[in-house]
Amino acid sequence: xxxxxxxxxxxxxxxxxxxxxxxxxxxxxxxxxxxxxxxxxxxxxxxxxxxxxxxxxxxxxxxxxxxxxxxxxxxxxxxxxxxxxxxxxxxxxxxxxxxxxxxxxxxxxxxxxxxxxxxxxxxxxxxxxxxxxxxxxxxxxxxxxxxxxxxxxxxxxxxxxxxxxxxxxxxxxxxxxxxxxxxxxxxxxxxxxxxxxxxxxxxxxxxxxxxxxxxxxxxxxxxxxxxxxxxxxxxxxxxxxxxxxxxxxxxxxxxxxxxxxxxxxxxxxxxxxxxxxxxxxxxxxxxxxxxx
Amino acid sequence: xxxxxxxxxxxxxxxxxxxxxxxxxxxxxxxxxxxxxxxxxxxxxxxxxxxxxxxxxxxxxxxxxxxxxxxxxxxxxxxxxxxxxxxxxxxxxxxxxxxxxxxxxxxxxxxxxxxxxxxxxxxxxxxxxxxxxxxxxxxxxxxxxxxxxxxxxxxxxxxxxxxxxxxxxxxxxxxxxxxxxxxxxxxxxxxxxxxxxxxxxxxxxxxxxxxxxxxxxxxxxxxxxxxxxxxxxxxxxxxxxxxxxxxxxxxxxxxxxxxxxxxxxxxxxxx
Numbered sequence: 001x002x003x004x005x006x007x008x009x010x011x012x013x014x015x016x017x018x019x020x021x022x023x024x025x026x027x028x029x030x031x032x033x034x035x036x037x038x039x040x041x042x043x044x045x046x047x048x049x050x051x052x053x054x055x056x057x058x059x060x061x062x063x064x065x066x067x068x069x070x071x072x073x074x075x076x077x078x079x080x081x082x083x084x085x086x087x088x089x090x091x092x093x094x095x096x097x098x099x100x101x102x103x104x105x106x107x108x109x110x111x112x113x114x115x116x117x118x119x120x121x122x123x124x125x126x127x128x129x130x131x132x133x134x135x136x137x138x139x140x141x142x143x144x145x146x147x148x149x150x151x152x153x154x155x156x157x158x159x160x161x162x163x164x165x166x167x168x169x170x171x172x173x174x175x176x177x178x179x180x181x182x183x184x185x186x187x188x189x190x191x192x193x194x195x196x197x198x199x200x201x202x203x204x205x206x207x208x209x210x211x212x213x214x215x216x217x218x219x220x221x222x223x224x225x226x227x228x229x230x231x232x233x234x235x236x237x238x239x240x241x242x243x244x245x246x247x248x249x250x251x252x253x254x255x256x257x258x259x260x261x262x263x264x265x266x267x268x269x270x271x272x273x274x275x276x277x278x279x280x281x282x283x284x285x286x287x288x289x290x291x292x
Numbered sequence: 293x294x295x296x297x298x299x300x301x302x303x304x305x306x307x308x309x310x311x312x313x314x315x316x317x318x319x320x321x322x323x324x325x326x327x328x329x330x331x332x333x334x335x336x337x338x339x340x341x342x343x344x345x346x347x348x349x350x351x352x353x354x355x356x357x358x359x360x361x362x363x364x365x366x367x368x369x370x371x372x373x374x375x376x377x378x379x380x381x382x383x384x385x386x387x388x389x390x391x392x393x394x395x396x397x398x399x400x401x402x403x404x405x406x407x408x409x410x411x412x413x414x415x416x417x418x419x420x421x422x423x424x425x426x427x428x429x430x431x432x433x434x435x436x437x438x439x440x441x442x443x444x445x446x447x448x449x450x451x452x453x454x455x456x457x458x459x460x461x462x463x464x465x466x467x468x469x470x471x472x473x474x475x476x477x478x479x480x481x482x483x484x485x486x487x488x489x490x491x492x493x494x495x496x497x498x499x500x501x502x503x504x505x506x507x508x509x510x511x512x513x514x515x516x517x518x519x520x521x522x523x524x525x526x527x528x529x530x531x532x533x534x535x536x537x538x539x540x541x542x543x544x545x546x547x548x549x550x551x552x553x554x555x556x557x558x559x560x561x562x563x
Contacts, residue, residue: 012480019479034509036518065464066471097467100459103450142335150328157325158332165446205313223525224534239507258507264475265504271483272501279487 002285007278010271019267026263032251033259040226041243043233044187044211048078051184053086056173058183058208060190060198061105062144064097067191067215073241073254074189074213075105081248083113083134084124088173090155090183091137094144094194099163102137120249131164132171139163145197152206154178180208185232189213195222203230213240299554306552346371347405354409368405369398377455380440381448388439396430499524 048057059079063071082089091106093099110129117124129135138159141147150158155178156168168174180186186208188198195212199222203210209232212222216237225231235244238261241254305327312320350364376397382390400423407419434442443449450456488494505511506521550556 010483012483015480015483016476019476036507036509036514038518038522065467068464068468069472097459097463099450100456100463103456104460141332142339143331146328146331146335150325153321153325157328163447163450220525220529221533223530224537227526227530227534242507262508264479265508268479268482269501269504271479272486272497275483275486276488276497279489 002282004278004281004285007274008282010274015267015271019264022263022267023260026260031259032255033262035239035242035246035255035258037243037246040234040236041240042247044078044213044235045081045244045247047185047209047211047232048081048085048087051085051087054088055184056088056090056177056182057082058090058092058180058186060186060188060194061091061093061098061102062095062188062194062198063101063191063215064095065101068101069257070215070238070241071189071191071213072101072105073238073252073257074235074244075101076109076252077241077244077248077250077254078187078189078213079105079109080112080250081244083109083129084117084119087184088133089135090177091135092147092151092159093137093140094147094197095190095192096140099137099140102163106135106137117250132162132166133173136168136171136174137163138168144194145201148197148202149205152179152202180206183208185209185211187211187213191215191218199225199230211235295560298560299557303552303554306548310552343371351405351408354405355411365402365405368401372397372401374455374458377452377458378449379442379444381443381452382440384439386439389433389437390440393430393433393437396426396433400426400430499528
């Protein structure tokens with residue numbers, strides 16, 4: 001077999017091996033890469049950054065652990081930004097394993113918020129995050145479309161109690177908060193088609209500003225809604241999360257993961273180029289042989 | 293009547309939901325809220341049905357000695373153990389006989405499954421006795437051990453260390469690993485599929501390379517690559533996706549009308 005044919009027919013295990021070696025190597029050696037931000041992510045950052053303290057942001061954590069590599073860093077970056085700005089958050093999770101994701105993020109972020117930090121030259125004092133004052137976690141209910149519609153009438157319809165069993169009426173931050181009208185906007189971090197329901201049944205019916213955080217493969221699918229104005233901003237995949245961290249001056253898991261993703265993409269590009277070199281070289285050889 | 297009643301119900305409620313969407317009157321909203329509650333109640337019944345179905349399918353696999361049927365035990369033990377963790381919590385510092393109770397529950401599930409899967413009547417009886425003994429043991433431990441208790445109405449179980457540990461250290465890594473494997477298959481598929489065989493394939497290849505390189509700050513014209521990629525997403529991609537979305541939307545309206553008018557009857561089981 002010619003060398004070019006070998007290039008085309010490379011055993012996939014070599015690809016797997018090189019990819020894992022590159023990923024491990026870039027994970028072990030710590031270096032940071034500059035992040036270029038995009039208007040889609042800037043829209044979300046600017047929305048959160050422009051809100052006055054005390055405003056309520058609704059964050060839907062609609063993903064399971066299989067999407068955590070891309071979406072968990074978004075949760076950490078957005079929620080920390082909100083809390084540093086002293087905004088209040090209503091969380092829901094309309095994905096079965098989502099409550100575990102919220103629970104973990106709340107535990108980690110409560111610890112992080114206790115520290116003094118400086119972001120974009122502004123000093124933020126550490127403070128205790130109090131359940132019922134800084135946030136309310138409504139929990140999970142099946143049939144997400146119905147729950148989204150129900151919350152549009154009143155949060156108490158699908159969720160009479162929060163995730164921890166406290167009636168919504170006895171939660172301080174929920175006094176006078178009935179539905180999306182009292183929220184400045186909704187940020188849906190999703191790894192599945194729950195996003196469609198947020199657009200059709202949520203934004204379409206109740207008209208709130210909707211922002212999306214999606215996995216990389218989903219992002220392209222939701223650009224029409226960005227163009228039509230139904231969605232105000234999109235964070236796409238780990239890159240979107242890293243862009244948010246960059247804008248918030250809060251480097252975390254996403255920026256850390258970007259160097260690994262960048263290296264992995266370079267390996268994929270390398271293999272694509274190799275495959276094409278092999279393809280054209282063998283095509284040329286075949287046409288020469290045919291000509292002779 | 294048996295067939296006409298469901299069609300009538302679908303027609304009435306389908307038309308009602310369509311009209312209700314455009315009527316912001318209080319009565320209409322109340323009726324709508326009432327229906328939403330019903331859907332959630334029906335959904336919870338479906339959950340119970342799902343658990344029963346999983347139990348049935350798993351025991352059938354063991355009964356027919358299908359390949360890798362031993363995993364069915366793990367599936368059901370995982371299901372019931374997580375449920376047990378979610379409904380229990382310790383009352384003080386010590387766990388008491390909690391882990392013995394969990395073991396007895398697991399033994400009971402295994403005995404029940406094996407009993408259901410057994411063909412021989414003698415063995416069936418033996419496993420039934422085993423299931424009964426372990427069940428009684430679990431009940432006795434639950435009654436007399438004060439170190440922990442059940443919480444069916446309040447969510448104390450979510451605070452259970454075991455529940456959290458199993459989610460954080462078992463569930464999360466398993467699901468994350470499954471998804472991470474995709475990276476390897478995507479790399480392999482990209483290597484084989486992205487060949488510039490003709491003009492269309494070349495365009496696809498070029499678009500893929502641009503989008504993949506959009507966040508590479510080390511490229512000589514990184515800013516222009518990012519802009520080109522952004523244009524790709526916002527113009528050609530948007531146009532194509534919009535056409536697909538509008539097509540799907542019209543398809544959904546068509547299918548919904550067919551269901552409401554009784555033309556599409558697939559949901560009845562036999563068309």
